Amino acid sequence: MAGTAAGGGRRNPVAPYLLIAPGVLWLLMFFAIPLVTLAQTSLAGEGRAWWDGYARAFTQYGSFIVRSFRFSLMATLVALLLGYPLAYVMAFRAGRFKNFLLGLVILPFFTTFLVRTFAWKTMLNDGGPIVGMLVWLHLLPPDGRLLNTNWAVIGGLTYNFLPFMILPIYVSLEKIDRRLVEAAQDLYSNPIRAFGRVVFPLSLPGVFAGSLLTFIPASGDFINAELLGSPNQRMIGTVIQNQFLQVHDYPLAASLSFVLMVIITIAVVVYARVLGTEDLA
């Protein structure tokens, strides 16, 4: 604490390392090293070839992996379509109600995630009000149901991660200089073109962050698939959980977990590239 250098960035050879030591050691011990043991477990074989876990992961559970990414991609897309307008209204049209709306958006976090998903189960139930209304509107056949369908699971995923989509988009819209928006409206005369040329490109960092914060947890989630779907909607998270905790087939379970992580990492990098180039154009 000897105040030698002035200003924000001080130089002190040991102080910062002492400050970060406990937290960083914890993260290394219980986040970084476990990823290494996960990789080791996936290659352990346990009486079979070292690659056996991965071979079975792709041949037996490839369809679960594909379904997980299909569902989470759909959920991300729907969340973007629903979340963007609300974020836009909050940033540009809410006026003094801005903070109030912000509070409303994070309100769902104050009730347990699982209980909220059970509430969806209650609402989508066969005899429930939503099914009744859709049947009455002839949008659903008389014996139609919502529970145990792909859309129930996608809807649940969308619901659970929607605030994570809204908040980053809101932050990036909020940062845009109002004069820029006015100038664009003068310049393009058509508000939709002004939005497409100026506002939307400037909000891309928020769209990027929001999409990742929705897509990543959705792809590994299994609660929505378990509670709102049937075995036909089962996602990869259920399989990983089941293989680890019930079947105890550790090489297979670890392989699945590792594959999930690698695919997500690749997807994130590709997505960053795509959005990055659009940003330049």
Add this chain to the structure above:
Amino acid sequence: MTSGSAPLARRARWRGWVLDLIGAMVLLYLFLPIFVIILYSFNRPEGKFNFVWKAFSLDAWRDPFKFEPLVDAMKLSLKVASISTAVATVFGSLIALALCRYKFRGSGAIGLLLVLPLTTPEVVLGSSLLSLFLDLNAHMGFTTIVIAHIMFSVSYVALTVRARIRGFDWTLEEAAMDLGATPVRVIFKVTLPLIAPGIVAAAMLSFALSLDDFIITLFNSGSEVTYPLYVYGARRAAFPPQINVLATTILVGSLLLLGITVLWQQRRLKQALVAPGA
């Protein structure tokens, strides 16, 4: 004003209303399950599962602690959340402090290490930690749950506190020292009061995350049952309205806490504005 501007303005206003309507519908979508949770806490279900509306009743509210396993699970969750929040708040705030006020080699890597747990699916976090514990032959239970919760909370705390104290004027500390304050006094009289709001926000976030966590906990709980684990198991055995009562209580409790914090911060702000003259 040209003759075409009136219909144009009307169209723009109309478009605005459509946007507002969509926004309102999305908010409704966010709220629907919360209404249902509160409503069904007043239900008298037929049988063991509180999934179909039967009759209005205050039974569950009169006897919220009827189911001992549910109460035990809640107690365990509160204990885990308290300990993990206390530890993670200290660890995370120290990292944020170091990142904001020192330039040091490796700070970029630390930033990456903080973000990575947030961009890794919970299933991967939970299962990799489990594979470590299996490797070490560790006993799974209370300790492993707390370890896991501290792990995912540290990142959230560090990033939240860093966002709040970035761009701070640290010369205030030096000014205090020039005026003769001891380093310990500086910490308690200058540094802590300045960063306190960020730390309180981070601690609340960490507590909420811990109380809510299901997936990571499932992998590392052994035979212990936290509140979310109890709720998950309840779909097989019985789903009493007491679960809804507790969920509603948590909602109201956290809203009150949030309100108090906001008031506290406004008062602090007022005091800070008044203080120089006093």
